[in-house]
Amino acid sequence: MDFSKFSDDNFDMKDWINNALQIQKDTNVPLDAHTSNLVMKLQLFIQEVSKSLEETSQIALNNIPRVLREVENIKSESNLLKSQMMVVKEDVKKIEENTAESMKMLIEVDDVKTRIQNTANALQEADNWSSLSNDVNVHFEDGDVYKVAEKLIGMQKSLQVLQGVPDYTERYRYLETLKNKLEALISTKLVKTFNEHNLDDAKYYVEIFSELDRLPQLQFYYNNCHKSSLTKTWKGIRDDPNKTIVKWLPTFYDHLLALWHREISWCGQVFPEPVQALCLLLTQTLNNLHPTIEECIKDAIHDLQDNENSLTLLIELKDITFRFTSNLQKAVQTFQGDASTSAKDLTSVVEAPFLSYLYQYSNIQQAVLMSYIDSIKLDTDDLSESTAVMVESVGNAFQVAEEALETCIKFTNGIGVAGLLDALQIYFATYFGFLDTSLHDIQTKLDHRSVTDEVSNDQWTNFQYAFKLIEMCGLLMDRMHGYQEYVCVELLKTKDTPLDTGVNYLQHARPMEWDKVVELNERINTYGVQAILPSTLDLIKRLNEHAHHFAFDIIFTHFKEKLNELPDLEIWRSSGQQAIDGELPTFSLSPLSYITHVGDSLLTLPQQLESYFNQENMALVNALKQGKIPYQANETDGVYYDHHWLESFAYGATTVYTENIMKIKSLTTHSTRQLLADLDYYFNILSALEIQPSNELQAIKDLLEVKPNEFHDKVETFTLYPKITKTISQLRNIKL
Numbered sequence: 187m188d189f190s191k192f193s194d195d196n197f198d199m200k201d202w203i204n205n206a207l208q209i210q211k212d213t214n215v216p217l218d219a220h221t222s223n224l225v226m227k228l229q230l231f232i233q234e235v236s237k238s239l240e241e242t243s244q245i246a247l248n249n250i251p252r253v254l255r256e257v258e259n260i261k262s263e264s265n266l267l268k269s270q271m272m273v274v275k276e277d278v279k280k281i282e283e284n285t286a287e288s289m290k291m292l293i294e295v296d297d298v299k300t301r302i303q304n305t306a307n308a309l310q311e312a313d314n315w316s317s318l319s320n321d322v323n324v325h326f327e328d329g330d331v332y333k334v335a336e337k338l339i340g341m342q343k344s345l346q347v348l349q350g351v352p353d354y355t356e357r358y359r360y361l362e363t364l365k366n367k368l369e370a371l372i373s374t375k376l377v378k379t380f381n382e383h384n385l386d387d388a389k390y391y392v393e394i395f396s397e398l399d400r401l402p403q404l405q406f407y408y409n410n411c412h413k414s415s416l417t418k419t420w421k422g423i424r425d426d427p428n429k430t431i432v433k434w435l436p437t438f439y440d441h442l443l444a445l446w447h448r449e450i451s452w453c454g455q456v457f458p459e460p461v462q463a464l465c466l467l468l469t470q471t472l473n474n475l476h477p478t479i480e481e482c483i484k485d486a487i488h489d490l491q492d493n494e495n496s497l498t499l500l501i502e503l504k505d506i507t508f509r510f511t512s513n514l515q516k517a518v519q520t521f522q523g524d525a526s527t528s529a530k531d532l533t534s535v536v537e538a539p540f541l542s543y544l545y546q547y548s549n550i551q552q553a554v555l556m557s558y559i560d561s562i563k564l565d566t567d568d569l570s571e572s573t574a575v576m577v578e579s580v581g582n583a584f585q586v587a588e589e590a591l592e593t594c595i596k597f598t599n600g601i602g603v604a605g606l607l608d609a610l611q612i613y614f615a616t617y618f619g620f621l622d623t624s625l626h627d628i629q630t631k632l633d634h635r636s637v638t639d640e641v642s643n644d645q646w647t648n649f650q651y652a653f654k655l656i657e658m659c660g661l662l663m664d665r666m667h668g669y670q671e672y673v674c675v676e677l678l679k680t681k682d683t684p685l686d687t688g689v690n691y692l693q694h695a696r697p698m699e700w701d702k703v704v705e706l707n708e709r710i711n712t713y714g715v716q717a718i719l720p721s722t723l724d725l726i727k728r729l730n731e732h733a734h735h736f737a738f739d740i741i742f743t744h745f746k747e748k749l750n751e752l753p754d755l756e757i758w759r760s761s762g763q764q765a766i767d768g769e770l771p772t773f774s775l776s777p778l779s780y781i782t783h784v785g786d787s788l789l790t791l792p793q794q795l796e797s798y799f800n801q802e803n804m805a806l807v808n809a810l811k812q813g814k815i816p817y818q819a820n821e822t823d824g825v826y827y828d829h830h831w832l833e834s835f836a837y838g839a840t841t842v843y844t845e846n847i848m849k850i851k852s853l854t855t856h857s858t859r860q861l862l863a864d865l866d867y868y869f870n871i872l873s874a875l876e877i878q879p880s881n882e883l884q885a886i887k888d889l890l891e892v893k894p895n896e897f898h899d900k901v902e903t904f905t906l907y908p909k910i911t912k913t914i915s916q917l918r919n920i921k922l
Contacts, residue, residue: 331372338364339397365398373407380411388456396458405457409467412445416471424482431486432502435479439510442468446514450521461518465528469535480539497554500543501596511536544691547598548605551590555613558586564624572628573651576621577658583617584665591673600680601692604702607673610719618662618725622732625655629736633743645740646794652737653798653806659730660809666722670715677710727812734813738831742816742838744787748780749842753849755780758857775860777867784839785871791832792875817841829876836877843868844882848910853917862890882910889914898922 192202206224341361369376372391379387395404419441423434446464453460472479483503487496511533518529543550562579564572587610594606632648692700709717757778777785798806815831817838853861865887872879879887885907892900897920901911915922 331368331375334368334371335394335398338368339394342398365400368398369400369403376404376407377411380408383452385452385455392456392458401458405463405466408463409470412449412467413471413474416442416445417475420475431482432499432506435482435503436506436510439506442471443510443513443517446517450517454521459526461522461526462528465518465526465532469528469532472532472535478539480542483539483543497550497593497597500540500550501593504540504597507536507540541691541695544598544602545696547594547602548609551593551602551606552609552612554593555586555590555609556616558583559613559617559620562620564627567631569628569632569648569651572624573654573658576624577654577661579617579621580658580661580665584669587613587669588672591676595676595680600677601690601700601703603677603680604699604706607706607719611721614666614719614722615725618722618729621658622729625729625732625736629739632740645744646790649737649740649794652733652740655733656730656737656809656813657803657806659726659733659813660805660807662726662729663723663808663812664805666719666726667715670718673718674710674715677707730809730813733809734815738815738834738838741787741791742835745784745835745839746842748783749839749846751780752843752846753851757860758850758853775863777864778860781843781864781868784843785867788832788836788839788871788875791835795831832875833877836872836875837880840872840880840883844880844886847883847886848913850917858890858918862887865890882907885910886914890918894918894920 338361341364375387376391378384379391391404392401395401420438423429423438423441426434429437446468449464449467450460453463457463477485483500486499490496490499514536515529515533518526562575564575590606590610590613594600594602598605690700692703706717755778815834817834818830847861850861865883869879869887885904889897889900889904889911897915897918901915901922904911912922
């Protein structure tokens, strides 16, 4: 039995028992017998452990006196060592005090020795410089490039030692002259080496130029060998008349990427920093193209002469360019791991042609948006056609706005969002202003129509179209809410996403504009959709108010025109045909046409309004909830808006009716009866519509009906209407 597991720190009793019993199963020994054996073995083991523990304890107990004696000895020895260390410390201190002057002298002597050694080395290198100078001129005459390079490297090392000599500058200039002479001597070989990709010669020249601190000049030769070829390729690709810039630019970028993959392996064996060498080659090539890529983009945009298509072209070119830089960065990381500074500089050069357009994005986007508004054509002489055009423009207007957001994300990766919202603010303000102006122009046209005796079919038709415009306002509200939510969601997705290349073109170049983006994101996080174009809903509400007034005035103008005829009617000055007793019963008189036309129109209104007011037309219901009409008495909801409008028409007619009665100059007995007949008719109309007449009109009717001898008593009950009582008393020639 294995008892070693009992000493394991992670001992598990259950596991040990299970394993022990498992052995019993394998040997087919009865469980009781096996368990008894285990218990007996454990008891024996316990006895052994107890005995061992007792022996160990006894030994430890016997050793305690000896241990205590050894501890005392160690304590005594440590005290002795401490006292000896103090003595040593004092001795060292005395030695330092006694030898300070001697040490100072030794240091000065060592400095002198160092200066002498440096002077000797300088003299030796000066002598070596002279010898190398003489030798290098001989080798120049022989044209032995290897020997010349060897001597120049020696002179370079000697010059480093001679930096403190008085003629150092002259020596430096002389050495640079010799280096230039060597470059001129081997320039042809350098070009041949790089053109033929001669690996051994290239390595040798890199070693020489590195020793001579001329590696950038060697890079210049390498670049020139490829730039001429790349320039020819650029000209051949660009001059193809059958291809546009979106076709030939990716071809050129593919050529540059293929060059990278061809050269990187060879450069890795030649240059100490191959990525930097190739990045410098591509950077210089792009900077020396003629015409430049930026000029080609400008020409392509100029040829389009269309803002929308120009922006689409810029997005295509940006995608092409950033796809190239992304592939280039992957190639750099595959070879090197991290992108070097030269690789980042190359990326900046490639992206540079788009920066000016990114900075101008807001203006470009605004021009695209405004072009849609300019394309809307209205015929204000035809309300039906104008209404159809205005209603149809809503869907198109928001489609254009949604495309603008998509364009912003594609072109700026959301970084241009502040500029987008500035453009959208102007766009929506102009669009809603356009609708408002169009509505005003239509109303002006309709106001010049001829006055008819009754509300014409054209007016009822125009009234229907006006309600279409109110419904359009409700649709604008719905679409605006939806658009705000759409913008909010999309911006929350992209607010932390940089450009494809990781470059935030605003943060460093235009920090104030970037601050606006950061502030906008904070407002979105705090206020949600309310932070998106907050003032646009106010513009829609104002348009909605105007649409309500427009619809109301189409019918109410007829009421006003008919009621405004009242004060000047000839009948008020006519005595008429008197009855035998001098009176004519009121019921025998017919209401005049001015009031019957108004009454008939009011009775027609419920039928005209019924079709517009239902809960299914949510756009119209929303617009009606937000809008107000003249003579509005109270707020109503939902399906009761038809009665609400009917009340407003009736209250308006009652108000105008009251005002015009007060303008009558005089009344005869007969004309008084006629006016009462008109009022009775109008009151019946209001009763049929379940609308109460105004208190003012009721007071006028009561004062006209009362007998002259009861007039003063009646007046006392109308103390709230002194102007009415005074006017009616004058009309009836009754002195107050």
